[in-house]
Amino acid sequence: MVRLGLALIWLLHFLPMRLLAHIGAGLGGVLYALARSRRNVVLTNLRLCFSALDDDARTRLARAHFRAFARSLLEHGILWWGNKTDVQALVRIEGLEHWRSITDRPVILLAPHFIGLDMGGIRLAAEYRLNSVYSRQKSAAADAIFIHGRTRFGLTSLFPRQEGIRPMIKALTRGEPVYYLPDMDLGARDSVFAPFFGVQTATITGLSRIAALARAVIVPCVTRQLPGGAGYVVTLYPAWRDYPSGNAAADAERMNAFIEARVREMPEQYYWLHKRFKTRPPGEPNPYGR
16 A cells, blocks of 8 residues: 555655645645544644634644645655656755854754655755654655655654664764754653643654754754645754753753744644644543543
8 A cells, every 4th residue: 555655645746746745735625534533633732732723623633634745745756756856956054054054063953843854854855964863664665765765865864763863973073053843742751841822742862862962953954835836944943042051841841932933923834633632641641542
C-alpha cells in the first residue's frame, strides 16, 4: 500500500501545481471521511486548543486541516523528484538575512511541525548546508524516500532521533546549522510541562540544552502553505535574544508561546494529526482515550 501511494505521488508530481493543489484538497475530504481514528485525534486537539469555538467551527477547521495536509502530501512529489528549479519555484524564502547575518556562532533553525515543514527544510537545503533529525519510518520504502528527499541535493546530513542530541552538538560545533523540530510529544523523559494553548503540554527541553552546549543562536523558521496552489513561503524570524535563559521551564514556555502565535495565524496548517497532549501530568487522563 505504501509503495502504491508513493507511485501515485510520483505520477501526480508532473501536474501543474494549481491542479495538484485541487486534487490534494479533494483527497483531504476523502481522508477526513475515512480516517476515523486520525480525525478523532485532530478534533480532540482542536477541542483542547480552541475551546471557545463551537463544534461546527472546529469541524470546519478539521476539514480544512485534512485538505491542507493532503495537498502537502501530494506536493511532496515535487520535493522528492522535481529538479532544483522546481523546488525553488514551489517554495519562496523570506527573512534569510536573519540567518545569514549570524557569522560568529552556530545556528539552530527552530522549525515547528506545520504541514510545510519538509518544504521549508528541503528548499533551504537545496542551497545551504543544513543538517536535521529524522524518525525512522515503519515502512522501509517510506524511510528510503524520506531520506532521499531530504538529502538529495547533497548538502544535508540526517541524524536519527534515537541517537539523541550528540550528533547535533557535533555538527553545530563544526559550524554547521541544524534544522530542529522539537514540538512533538516524545514522552516524559527530558521534558517539562509548559502551557500550549493553555494546556500543560509535555515539551522536550532539547532546544535550550543543545543551544547551551553548542553556544548556538536560535532562528525560528516557519513554512506557510499558500492558497490556490501558489506554493509555500518559508519565513525566517529574528534571532532570539537571551536564550537559553538557564531555566528549562521558562525556555520551553517561550518556545511554545512562539509556536502558538504562529498557529493562530494559520490554524489549519499545524500538524494536528499528532497526539500532542498524550503525555499528561500525574493524575490526568489521556485525552485520546488510550
